[in-house]
Every structure is written in structure tokens, then in C-alpha cells.
Amino acid sequence: MHDLIQLMCKEIVLDEDRWDPRKRSRLWRHNDILQVLNKPKRVERVEALSLDMSQVSRIIQLCPKVFEEMDNLRLLRFYCLDDSHIPTKNPTKLHLPQQGLEYLPNTLRLLHWDRYPSASLPSNFCPENMVYLKMPGSSLTQLWEGDNVPLVNLKVCDLRRSEELIKIMDLSGVPNLEELYLGGCSSLVEIPSSLQLCRKLTKIIVSDCINLCGFPSDLRLTSLEEVGLERCPRITQLPKLPSTVKTLYMYSSGIKQVTAACIGHLTRLRKLYVGGVLESLPCEIGFLINCLEVLSIWGGGPKLxxxxxxxxxxxxxxxxxxxxxxxxxxxxxxxxxxxxxxxxxxxxxxxxxxxxxxxxxxxxxxxxxxxxxxxxxxxxxxxxxxxxxxxxxx
The missing domain is CATH 3.80.10.10 (Ribonuclease Inhibitor)
Known part of the structure; x- marks a missing residue:
């Protein structure tokens, strides 16, 4: 039934104009999208552009102002159908000039660009409408130059495996952030203390951030449910966590001690993954009598x-x-x-x-x-x- 509804909706969009894709509200067929990208003209009607890069067989050279005429664009996706293991060293099929993009529409609510090839987003881009930002395997060193960027509507930020990323934005301007994924950002050194202001945060994943050493010591955010610190050898202290946490990953981290004060109050914790250089588990782990379902210990130090x-x-x-x-x-x-x-x-x-x-x-x-x-x-x-x-x- 779902496929039938999807097919019907696509036919409705195609009926907007059978011959000129610029006059349709949504583009998903790669030939139509390539036609629009290769010959930029006024395309006011386009609200959504979604391209599966696995369907593209050749390199696409984008001009810096390719999106300048898309003033109503709300959804932009350049994605790989299976992005679970995006190789960051693999050359992307979407090429940009050295100066990168010069324009993105401020109307964007969803931006998903696998292996984004530039070091930052356009400096004149105002992402105040952005709700969902996903750019895994990118060449980003930072999202924007400067910190005073309004992101009041952003709920999901996914920059996984962006190996050149050295800093993230000031999180004090992201009050509605719910999910933050930074796993595999191997050049990232610090998570700003302003993370503590993200009161709606439910997930933070920084696994495989091998150079990450600066992390807030207090994460008592009342909506937080999942924390991923695994394979972060420079994180040596478990931050203070709220009782709302349900899943905690910290195996192969630099954490040697898990004290009673760290986990004894986590009365909703269902899954606990520890190990690496861990020396012991506290007796107070028995306080998790009514919640813990999974206890996984990988390796462990010589004193365990x-x-x-x-x-x-x-x-x-x-x-x-x-x-x-x-x-x-x-x-x-x-x-x-x-x-x-x-x-x-x-x-x-x-x-x-x-x-x-x-x-x-x-x-x-x-x-x-x-x-x-x-x-x-x-x-x-x-x-x-x-x-x-x-x-x-x-």
C-alpha cells in the first residue's frame, strides 16, 4: 500500500510538467536533476531535490552559484543508498570549485549531503529554518566561519566520519537539538561546554573520536537517553549523567574507573557497554536491579x-x-x-x-x-x- 501511494504521489508531481523538470515542485529522477544542475536557470517551483548518487555514473561539476535560483528549496539530498560505511577517502562524484559553494537557499529545512567536498558551508547561508542536517563523510573542517549562526530549529545534526572536522558550532544557539552524531570525527578535539544548554538532547554519539579530549563534565540533561563514548582513548572521566540515560557505550575509552556516583543513580539504564582500560565495576551496579538488561564488558584492564x-x-x-x-x-x-x-x-x-x-x-x-x-x-x-x-x- 505504501509503495502504491508513493507511486501515485510521484505521478501527481510529474503531471505538474511532463517536459520541463524546472517547473515541478519535487525532483528525484537523476536525469531530471542533472538537467537542472548542469544548466542553472530560474527554478522557483522546485521545493525538494533528492539524488541517489549510486545512480550517477560520471563526475558532476557544480558551479558555485548552482542553487542561487532555487529560492523555494526546502529539501536538498545528495545521498548514497547505503551510507552505513561511507569511505571518506573515496572521491565524491559531485565536484565543487576550490572556493566551494557561494550560495544555499535560506529556506532549507533538510540538508543531507554525503561526502560534501568543501571545508565549510557558504558564509552567507542563514540556516535559521534548518531542522535536519546530515553530512557524513564530509570534507568539512567547520560548518561555518564564526559562531553566531542561528540554528534555533535544528533537531538533528549528523557529521559522522567527517575526518577533517576540527570544531563544531557554539551549541548555545541550538536550543532544540535532539540528536548529535559525531562518531569518527578523528580530528575533533573538543565538544563545547555549551552542550549543557541543549535541554532537549536525547542522543550524543562521539565514538571513534580518537583525539577528543575536551568533553563537558556535566551532562545532566533531563531528556538524554543515549551516550556513545566508545573508542575515545583520551576521554578518561565519565561525565555526570542524568537518570534518564537508557544506553551508555564506553568500551575502549580511556575511562579506568566507574564509580558509584557515576552509575548508581541511572535507574533507567537498560544497556551498558564498558571495557578497554576499565579496572573495576562498582558494587552499586546492583542498584540497577529493575532496569539493566544488557551488560557488555570488552577487554578490561589488568585489574579487572x-x-x-x-x-x-x-x-x-x-x-x-x-x-x-x-x-x-x-x-x-x-x-x-x-x-x-x-x-x-x-x-x-x-x-x-x-x-x-x-x-x-x-x-x-x-x-x-x-x-x-x-x-x-x-x-x-x-x-x-x-x-x-x-x-x-x-
Whole structure:
């Protein structure tokens, strides 16, 4: 039904003018778009331009003022159908002169440009209407020159894998920001403290920002639900987080200690991913009794030799993963109390000598992975009581 409605809507747009794409309100067919881009004329009717770059077989040379005659343009998309692994070093098919674009319409509400080839957006662009900004794999070093740029309507900013990005805008002028994605921005050094003014922020992802060392110490934003700090080796302290956080990624970061003050109050936390140089987990992790469903520990430092017994209080835990925790010596006794646990993954935990005798109490356990647990020489008899077990890997 959805496809049928979409087809019908496209036919309605085509009926606006069958011969001249400049007289249509929306353009999505690549031949029509190339015709408009290659021969810029007055195109007042065009409100949306969406080009799947996978359909383009040749390089397109854009002139600096290509959008100057599109005063009503509200949506501009140059995208790859699968942008999940956009290679930033891959040459883009859209070329701009060295000075970049000289104009973008101030009417834009959505700008999605994969592998944007210039260092910044036009200095005369006033993005006060912008709601959605997505420019993954870009050549941006900064969005705009100067900080006083009005972004009062911006809700989503996605600059992932923009490896040359060295700074982001002052966030005090972005009061409605809800999602901020900066993963893979390897030249980024600092997130401005004005992030604390984004009261509507629900997600911030800075994973793989290998040079990021400046990060706000207080993120007690009352709408925040997801924080991604994984593979940020220069972030050494976990910021103060609000109790609203549901997902926290921080494996392979520089964080060695997770204190009770950091996570004991996160009463809505459902997924916790830790590891890297982490030395220990606090006993207060047991305070997450009514919320935590996934605990994933990747690696861990040389002092991570045990998991607090209080983890056995988290009766809602569904997935416990300890991957390549090479110094982990044992699992806590009482693990059999985790009646909802479905997956216990211990691959590469080479110092664990035995499993707890009450492991048979895991009545919901479906998957048990012990690959690389070379110190385990026998399994407890109670393992035969795992009535739900479907997969055992030794």
C-alpha cells in the first residue's frame, strides 16, 4: 500500500510538467536533476531535490552559484543508498570549485549531503529554518566561519566520519537539538561546554573520536537517553549523567574507573557497554536491579579480575557478555538467580577456571559461549539443568 501511494504521489508531481523538470515542485529522477544542475536557470517551483548518487555514473561539476535560483528549496539530498560505511577517502562524484559553494537557499529545512567536498558551508547561508542536517563523510573542517549562526530549529545534526572536522558550532544557539552524531570525527578535539544548554538532547554519539579530549563534565540533561563514548582513548572521566540515560557505550575509552556516583543513580539504564582500560565495576551496579538488561564488558584492564557479586541482584539481566577479559578469574556465585538471562558470553576469558555451581539455575539461558576459556577443565553438573539451552560453544 505504501509503495502504491508513493507511486501515485510521484505521478501527481510529474503531471505538474511532463517536459520541463524546472517547473515541478519535487525532483528525484537523476536525469531530471542533472538537467537542472548542469544548466542553472530560474527554478522557483522546485521545493525538494533528492539524488541517489549510486545512480550517477560520471563526475558532476557544480558551479558555485548552482542553487542561487532555487529560492523555494526546502529539501536538498545528495545521498548514497547505503551510507552505513561511507569511505571518506573515496572521491565524491559531485565536484565543487576550490572556493566551494557561494550560495544555499535560506529556506532549507533538510540538508543531507554525503561526502560534501568543501571545508565549510557558504558564509552567507542563514540556516535559521534548518531542522535536519546530515553530512557524513564530509570534507568539512567547520560548518561555518564564526559562531553566531542561528540554528534555533535544528533537531538533528549528523557529521559522522567527517575526518577533517576540527570544531563544531557554539551549541548555545541550538536550543532544540535532539540528536548529535559525531562518531569518527578523528580530528575533533573538543565538544563545547555549551552542550549543557541543549535541554532537549536525547542522543550524543562521539565514538571513534580518537583525539577528543575536551568533553563537558556535566551532562545532566533531563531528556538524554543515549551516550556513545566508545573508542575515545583520551576521554578518561565519565561525565555526570542524568537518570534518564537508557544506553551508555564506553568500551575502549580511556575511562579506568566507574564509580558509584557515576552509575548508581541511572535507574533507567537498560544497556551498558564498558571495557578497554576499565579496572573495576562498582558494587552499586546492583542498584540497577529493575532496569539493566544488557551488560557488555570488552577487554578490561589488568585489574579487572572479578565482577561484583551484586550483579546477581539484577534479575532483569538478559545478556551478559565478557569478551576477551583476559584477567577475569571468576564469575560471582549466585549467578543462578538471573532467571531472565538468555545469553552468557565468555569468549577469550582465558583465566576463568570454573563456572559457578549454581549455573543450572539459569532457567532461561539459551546461549552459552566458552570459546577460548582454556583454563576451564570441567563443567559443573548443574549445567544439565539448563532446560532452555540451545547453543553451547566450547
Amino acid at each position: 579480575i572479578s565482577i561484583p557479586d551484586t550483579i546477581c541482584n539484577i534479575t532483569g539481566l538478559v545478556w551478559l557478555l565478557c569478551h576477551s577479559c583476559k584477567n577475569l578469574e571468576s564469575l560471582p556465585n549466585g549467578i543462578g538467580r538471573l532467571k531472565r538471562l538468555k545469553t552468557l558470553y565468555l569468549a577469550g576469558c582465558s583465566k576463568i577456571r570454573s563456572l559457578p555451581s549454581d549455573i543450572g539455575g539459569l532457567t532461561s539461558l539459551e546461549c552459552l559461549v566458552l570459546t577460548g576459556c582454556c583454563s576451564i577443565t570441567s563443567l559443573p553438573e548443574s549445567i544439565c539443568d539448563l532446560e532452555s539451552l540451545k547453543w553451547l560453544s566450547l
